Amino acid sequence: MHKNRREVIRMLSALGASAALSQALAQHMQPMQPAAPASLETIAAKAIPWDSGKCDFCEMPLKTPAPGAWMGRTFAPGFFEQTYSQIALKEAKQGKDAHHFESIACMVNYAWVYGIRDGVGTTFYVTDRGAYDPAKGPAAVSLIPARQAVYLWGEKRGWVVMDAKIAAFRSQEAALAFARANPDLGRTRILDWQTLLDLAPLPEMNLVSLLAKHAGLLK
Structure with a gap:
């Protein structure tokens, strides 16, 4: 859902962003979008580049890396894939037929920054965690439309990637x-x-630095 200037400033201030950053991000946002149409488009999910793909928001690998292969850290098998998410595009843009994310929060935040709406030339997908077996990794990922899913928020830190808790x-x-x-x-x-x-x-x-980066304020 696209936010107006005042909402952006209020939200980022609550997150601890500086006044200058809040103002700059607010100026970057486009005008309010019209309400979503009553009939939402459904675009088929696209192939997932597990071996080479990175999150379009945070740039972390989509696939759980081998022990020590990413920043020297070791993750439980299948840890990244459990929250893989995708924005499938009706028309390819810059050679991409989909945006890929390793966190549901990354997908929502990316869409928020760029004003992308589910069902308007796109379909948002998420991994069904209930049908996912971490031991099988990518082979066990089953995508469902985000608009049809329900979401579990858990208080514990680090139970999913990016500490997104969803x-x-x-x-x-x-x-x-x-x-x-x-x-x-x-x-x-x-x-x-x-x-x-x-x-x-x-x-x-x-979050704040990622929002600033995608708003073009950080390189």
Whole structure:
């Protein structure tokens, strides 16, 4: 959901951004977009470049790297893929038929910065965490339209990439079952797609600097 200048300043100020950065980002945002059409377009999901792909928002690998291969860190098998997300495009732009993300928050924040709307020449997809087996990695990723998914927010830090604290599920029952099976998540909440859009930009690691970078304020 596109925000106006005043909303941008208020949100970024709450995130701790400087007044200058808040003002500059607000000036970068386009005018308010008209309401989404009643009928949303559904574009087929595109192939995922697992071996070479990087997140279009934060530039982290889409596929969980081998131990020590990325910044010397080691991640649990299948850790990155569990929140892979995609914006499938009706018409390719700059040689790309989709935008790829390793975090749901990265996708929502990218769309917020660039004014991309689900169902308007695009379809947003998320990985169904309830059907995902980390041991199988990319082969187990099943994409569902973001507008049809429900989202589990868990208080625990670091249970998904970018500390975004959100994973997607096909149904509320599946999300609640996952929460019951993982009580160490702490407090949990069930959210829908529209709520994620309303809350954008979503909190995640390095959010202010990433917003500034995509707004053209940082190289």
